[in-house]
Amino acid sequence: MSYPTLYKADDPEILNGFVPTNNGLGTLTNIANAVVSEERQGAFTFSFTYYAPNDFDDDYEIQKVLFENLKKRAVVKVKVNDFDGEKLFRIDESQFDAIGEFKEITAIAIAQYDLAANSFVGVDKKSITPATALNEVLRAAVVPNKFTAWSDISITSNYKLDYKTVAEAIAGTEGSIIDTWRTELEWDDFTIRLWKNRGTNRGVRIAYAKNLVGLVETETGDVTTRIIPFARIDDGVGGEIELRLSETVIDAENVNETEIPLALPVDFSSEMQDAGYTTEDKLRTLAQAWFEKTGNNIPKISLEVDFVQLAKTEEYKEFAVLEQVALFDTVEVWHERYNKKIETRVNKYTYDPIDELYLTLELGDAKYSLSASSEMSARENAQLADKINGNYSFIEDAIKKATDLITGNSGGYVVLYPPSRPAEIMIMDTEDVTTSKDVLRINKSGIGFSSSGIDGPYETAWTLDGDFNAKFITAGTLRAIDIEGVTITGSTVQADLFSAQFVPKNGDPSPLRYKLDLAGAGMIFQAIQRSNARNYTETQLSESGIDFRFFNNGEIRTERSTSINDLGIETPSIANTGNIYLRSENEARVVDDSDFKIPGHDGSADSYVYRNIRAKGFIQHSTVERKQDFVKYEDTERIKAIDIVKSAGVFEYRLKDDLATNSFDKKIGMLAEMLPEHLKTDGKSIDMYAVVTNLWQYARENEEEKQQMRKEIDELKELVYSLA
Incomplete structure (x- = not known):
């Protein structure tokens, strides 16, 4: 036997996104009617009854604490099936029966519960995987969370969604993760797994027969027993011809099982074109194989297995193998009526976590109808129906929860205090002022809300002296003289000057704080050392370009500053621990840029003043792999090298550029004009x-x-020697 464990909502491990390894408040042993239910792409819940302790129980004190803490938002860890181990569920409803002295508890998988009540402004990303998309949504959520996404799907797509709950971003709305990538969901505590194909084929096979206690068959979806095959193929001269059968239709072997045939036109154009077929006989061959290939002449079967009832029959042993499958697994069913093998998947299960056994199992394909589009394949149609019917049940649960809160279905108590001459009104979650937690209090001083009882603190309050305190405000237009200590999300700010300071909270290990100034002339962003406010880096954007500056003790360090402007990139040095690559269509030149800043100078090559390059060595890329048309130099018509050396003199000279800077050092070298063309570039x-x-x-x-x-x-x- 396996019993669930109860944890407070504020358990430290849970708050930090970990499955708790501690024993929490204790083990829930006074439990009854425990049922875990999980539905394919749907709700994942745990419900149970819990009895109040008796005074004479040996563990009365422990059970008393457990019973009192079985309340909304508490967390229960329970075994969900024989494959997935224990999972976390957050209590959504706790109803106390005073006569029977027990509580009816309904809990929802922690990710489904928390993410149905968390929203985001917008996410717009290009070419990303489903895991990346969901992680972007989780990061964009207005309530910080510890959930992460995982997927085995590497296909990328564009993802854009705004003003939705995180749960809706996963499923239940057009453009959701499921809608975009057709993923299969697994709610694994703080990890949402997005599978390409969840589940497996464990080799389970059963034979179905009617009138068996504990086994209910449901036929879903329209079937097709007669088709009208046709194809439009290329006639070879730029036109198109249409092929059809002389008998017009092809019937399935079970065409007479219905009072009238169920007909559907089927386009075989792509199959004919791909195979290079052009005749009526080939079209007939493809059409005759269509029913066997698609199985569309057989209704979609849904089987509901009640293990409790089925266990009472002699045939139970034949179906006991179903206890070895999990959600999304594939099961092979032999159907006697159709004399056909049907592959189906596990759609839903209910499980007893105490006795560790299945209660019910539902097998079946997704419901769809071929009549929705007469020319769609069965697979396309199933996907279309999934997309149209994307309102998954756990989303509906979240909507119902919000509706119940607003309409008062979750209960409430109104107290006038004192009874004789009331001075205030208290709306509470219990009838006793000493035990209530959620309280709305109204009196002559104002209106306040507390989640900690009537003594407060009242963190949301509106007092008669004009102060209004709240954690979250939604407004169409908010007018104010001054706004202090504020976080603004998803807004447009219009102002002549905007200045903001981003200061880490106490205890934050970050060594920096940040400052942002926006004005008509540009933007300045500073990363400031917390230990010395005069040491900071600054990024400035203005009409002249982008400047990256480093300040030490309030003084700019020009040797560590960089500018990007219409003249190019100005930087004193480029540092890198690996290779540095300079890419250019033609050449990289080292020139003095001082003349470029003088009005009227266009920076033409004729006016370049070149500067030195100093390095340990210069390596010329000269592999045979990049060269062709080889001819030995002596076999060419070029002048001999020795003649070049003789004709090109070596001179001593001064550079005109050096004279302009009062440098009179002499240099030695050659003159480009005295060299043949193959030894110089651009003549200079x-x-x-x-x-x-x-x-x-x-x-x-x-x-x-x-x-x-x-x-x-x-x-x-x-x-x-010979003459001697």
Whole structure:
């Protein structure tokens, strides 16, 4: 046997998004009629009866605490089935029967409960997965939460939704997660799992026969027993021809089971086109296989299994295997009437967590009707019906809960105090002022609401001296002279100057606080050190560009500041721990930009003043993989390298750019104008790689000439020796 555990709503582990590992308030042993119910894409609930303790019970004190704390928003951890272990449920209703001295409890899966009462302004994201979409919604929720999303679906889609509850964003509205990605839900405590296909096929097979106690069959959806096959295919010359059968229709083998055939036109154009078929015989072959392929001549079967009743029959042993399946699992059913194997899925179950066994199980396909669109396949039609009927039951539960609160169906007590000459009105959640928690109090000083009893504190109050205190205010137009200590969400602010300070709360480990100033000239955002307010980084956006500045003791550090403007990026240095990539269509040039800032200077290449590059080395990318059309230099018509070296002189000179800065140092080098075209660029710059390569070729030519001279010297030596 397995008993649930009760926790207070403010249990620290639960508040921090963890399944509690402690024993909570204790184990619920005075429990009866315990039923866990979970429905495919629907409500996940736990209901039970709990009896008040007797004075003579050995555990009276413990049971008294448990009974008193079985109230709204408390949390119960209970085993939900033999596969998924224990899950958390939050109590939604707690009704006390004073005559029978017991409470009727209804609890909802913690994620369904909490997210049905949490909303967001809007999420608009492009090309994201369902898990990313839901996590964006959870982060955008106006009530901070500890829930996260998980999915095994990697397909991306656009997701846009606004002014919905988080539960509606998951399911129950057009554009929801389920509507967009067709996911299958699992409510796993603080993780919402979005499966591509939840459940599995455990190899469970049963044979169905009518008139069996504890087994109820429901036929759903229209069937098709006669089709009109047709196809429109390309005639090969840009036109189209239509194919149909001379007999017009094809009948299913069970066409006579209904008083009239149920007919549907079926378009085989894509199948014919894909297979390259062009004849009536091929169309007939495809049509004859359609019923076997789709199974649309067989009604959709829903089976409801009552294990309690079924256990009383001799046939129970044949169905006991159903106790081995879970929600969304696939079960194979052999149907005697149709002499056909039908695959169906587990749609719903109820489970006794105390005795750890199934009470009921519902098997069946999603309900749909082919008449909704005469030319849709069965699969498309089922998905369409899911989409149209997307008002899942747990959303309806949330709507009902809100309606009950507003219309008073959740109960309430009105007290005039004192009875003789009343001076105030109290509207309470119990009839006793000493035990009530939720109190609306009205007297000559004002109106107040407390969730901690009549003694307060009254955190929401409107006093006659004009003060109004509230945690949350909804208004069409709010006019004020000053607004202090405020968080504004999803709003448009119109002002000549807007200034805001973002200061971390006490105990926040963040070393920074933030300041934002908005004015007509631009925006300034500062990240300020809490230990020294004169140390901060600043981002300024204005009409001239974007400036990133670093201040130390109130003084700007220019060597650590960067600007982006119409002249480009101005930064004293670029630091990186890995590679730095400079991408350009042509060249990267290092130039002095001082002239660019002078009016009338257009920054043309003719006016460039070049500056040095200093580095440990320069590496030329020169792989054979990037080159082609190879010809040895000596086989080309180019002038010999040795002749280039002889003709291009080396000079001593001063740079005009240096003279402008009163620098008179002399340099040595070559003149681009004296070099052949293949060693220079744009007629004014030297290609250093080509020059070095030319020197290499010169060395090779020189070496070849030296070898030739050695050979001639050796020949002369031999001649001299012979003459001697």
